[in-house]
Amino acid sequence: MNRRRFLPLAGIAAAAGYVSWKSKQEPHIASGPPGNSAVAVIRAASYQEDLVSKIYEGVRSCGLAVAGKRILLKPNLVEFDSATVINTDAAVIAAALEVFRKLGAAEVRIGEGPGHRRDTYDLADDAAYRKTIRGFEDLFVDLNRDDVTAVRGFAGEREMYFPNSVLAADLIVSLAKMKTHHWAGATLSMKNLFGLVPGSVYGWPKNKLHYIGIPESIVALNRTFRNTFAIVDGIVGMEGNGPIQGTPKHSGVLVMGSDLVAVDATCCRIMGIDPQKVEYLQMAAELGHLREARIDQRGESPRSVRSDFTLIEDFSHLRLVS
Numbered sequence: 001m002n003r004r005r006f007l008p009l010a011g012i013a014a015a016a017g018y019v020s021w022k023s024k025q026e027p028h029i030a031s032g033p034p035g036n037s038a039v040a041v042i043r044a045a046s047y048q049e050d051l052v053s054k055i056y057e058g059v060r061s062c063g064l065a066v067a068g069k070r071i072l073l074k075p076n077l078v079e080f081d082s083a084t085v086i087n088t089d090a091a092v093i094a095a096a097l098e099v100f101r102k103l104g105a106a107e108v109r110i111g112e113g114p115g116h117r118r119d120t121y122d123l124a125d126d127a128a129y130r131k132t133i134r135g136f137e138d139l140f141v142d143l144n145r146d147d148v149t150a151v152r153g154f155a156g157e158r159e160m161y162f163p164n165s166v167l168a169a170d171l172i173v174s175l176a177k178m179k180t181h182h183w184a185g186a187t188l189s190m191k192n193l194f195g196l197v198p199g200s201v202y203g204w205p206k207n208k209l210h211y212i213g214i215p216e217s218i219v220a221l222n223r224t225f226r227n228t229f230a231i232v233d234g235i236v237g238m239e240g241n242g243p244i245q246g247t248p249k250h251s252g253v254l255v256m257g258s259d260l261v262a263v264d265a266t267c268c269r270i271m272g273i274d275p276q277k278v279e280y281l282q283m284a285a286e287l288g289h290l291r292e293a294r295i296d297q298r299g300e301s302p303r304s305v306r307s308d309f310t311l312i313e314d315f316s317h318l319r320l321v322s
Helices: 003-015 018-023 051-061 090-102 120-126 191-196 207-212 214-224 260-270 279-286 313-318
Strands: 037-043 070-075 107-112 140-142 148-154 157-163 171-175 177-181 185-187 228-239 247-257 295-299
Touching: 037 051, 037 260, 051 090, 051 228, 051 247, 051 295, 070 090, 070 191, 090 107, 090 171, 090 228, 120 140, 148 214, 171 191, 177 247, 185 191, 185 260, 185 313, 191 214, 207 214, 214 279, 228 260, 247 260, 260 279, 260 295
Parallel strands: 037 295, 070 107, 070 171, 107 140, 171 228, 177 228
Antiparallel strands: 037 247, 148 157, 177 185, 228 247
């Protein structure tokens, strides 16, 4: 049985236990964030534009304060294929690094734990991270190989191990890629947190998370790591059979915000996907993380930049009806 057939079955099995999983959430974990959630949609036609100014505009419009904080930039680095656009573009990472340094962050590092068993540094080379990001070697940590510490109460598990570089960060910035996903429908800032789970402990492709269930794990990661900010690279995303075998889709936007659920719901609308039909966003809504009326859209409206992504047949029902 291949990976595409096996892993959805694992998710179906885990979904049967969602009610019990939900009831086991640690009482100290807060429900969804109160008040309104600012989400900035900034036009960026290409990677050759002044992305530093674009990201600075989005960060400031969302009211994010980073002075004195230790920041971990978490890109989406999965595989490499020169014929498509799987990973967060190196220009976006380099621009984010410069912005947070200019805003007075005490430290900015880059960390990723790819879901496949690959040499992470070779992938970074292929994706031009080393070539584009000055001092990459000194800034980067392979989260699959980092030292780990146990965290209690993850998705009903007694404990779950996470990299110390993740746990030490004051702010985790999910530098996701705007893509469709052949199991989750869409992979954005929340799903990107799968890379925080160490493959050296839980195997590839992060087998523990697939056993728990993909939607359940996405929500659990979002509830465990509340110290987050999202910058979604939608300048050129991926449509069709994402997150690896799809085709490039130009959307010309960067989407940012501290409420990852609100950010992902906004990205879905830009992609022509109904967020209320995406399973992990439905789960987040049930737990109080998504209320349509409290998303405070800044910059462009999702409707003004909407560009429908091609969906595989299994997810054709996710299409957003105007």
